[in-house]
Amino acid sequence: MKEENLRVFLSSIVRYFGHTSDPNVDVGAPYLVDEIKEACREYTGLISISGEYNGVCYFSAPAVLLKHLILSVGETDTSETMMLDTVGEVANTLSGNARRKLGKGFKISAPYLSKGLPAIETEGEGNRIYAIPIQWKSYKALLGVSLH
Numbered sequence: 001m002k003e004e005n006l007r008v009f010l011s012s013i014v015r016y017f018g019h020t021s022d023p024n025v026d027v028g029a030p031y032l033v034d035e036i037k038e039a040c041r042e043y044t045g046l047i048s049i050s051g052e053y054n055g056v057c058y059f060s061a062p063a064v065l066l067k068h069l070i071l072s073v074g075e076t077d078t079s080e081t082m083m084l085d086t087v088g089e090v091a092n093t094l095s096g097n098a099r100r101k102l103g104k105g106f107k108i109s110a111p112y113l114s115k116g117l118p119a120i121e122t123e124g125e126g127n128r129i130y131a132i133p134i135q136w137k138s139y140k141a142l143l144g145v146s147l148h
Helices: 002-015 065-071 080-102
Strands: 025-027 030-032 042-053 053-063 106-108 110-114 129-136 139-147
Touching: 002 025, 002 080, 002 129, 002 139, 042 080, 053 065, 053 080, 065 080, 065 129, 065 139, 080 106, 080 110
Parallel strands: none
Antiparallel strands: 025 129, 030 129, 042 053, 042 106, 042 110, 053 139, 129 139
16 A cells, blocks of 8 residues: 555544544554454444455544544434444545545445444455554544555
8 A cells, every 4th residue: 555545544534533622633653454353443434445446444443432522523422323423424534535635436335334343354465454543532543544
C-alpha cells in the first residue's frame, strides 16, 4: 500500500474527531498485522473496498469511547444499537473521505457492523493490515486499512 494512500485515512480520522466537543486526537504510528483479530476492539465498523483498489477500512473502538463520542455530538442514546451505528458512521465517513481523494474507481460497501470480532476474512497473500492506534480523551481505538 502506498504511503500517500495511508495518509488519506490518517487525515480523515483527525478531521472526523475535529467535529466533536473535544477535537484533540492522537494518531499513533501504523504497524502491520496479518489478521483483523490482531487489531480489533469491542465494536467494529468495516467497509469493503473494490475497484482500482481492493481491501478493507475499519474503525474499531471500545464501548466507553463510543458512548463518549455519541455524547460529544449532542446525542443522548448510548444503546448498543447506537454504538454500532456510530462505529459504522466513523468507518463510512473515513472511507468516503478516502474515495473523494482516491477517485471514483475507489468503490465502498455499506458498513459491516460487529460487536466482538468481525466474521470477515482479511487474511491472504498481500492482505496485511495497517493498524493505526487512535487515542481520543483517554480512550484507545484502532483504524485498520488494507489496500492492494
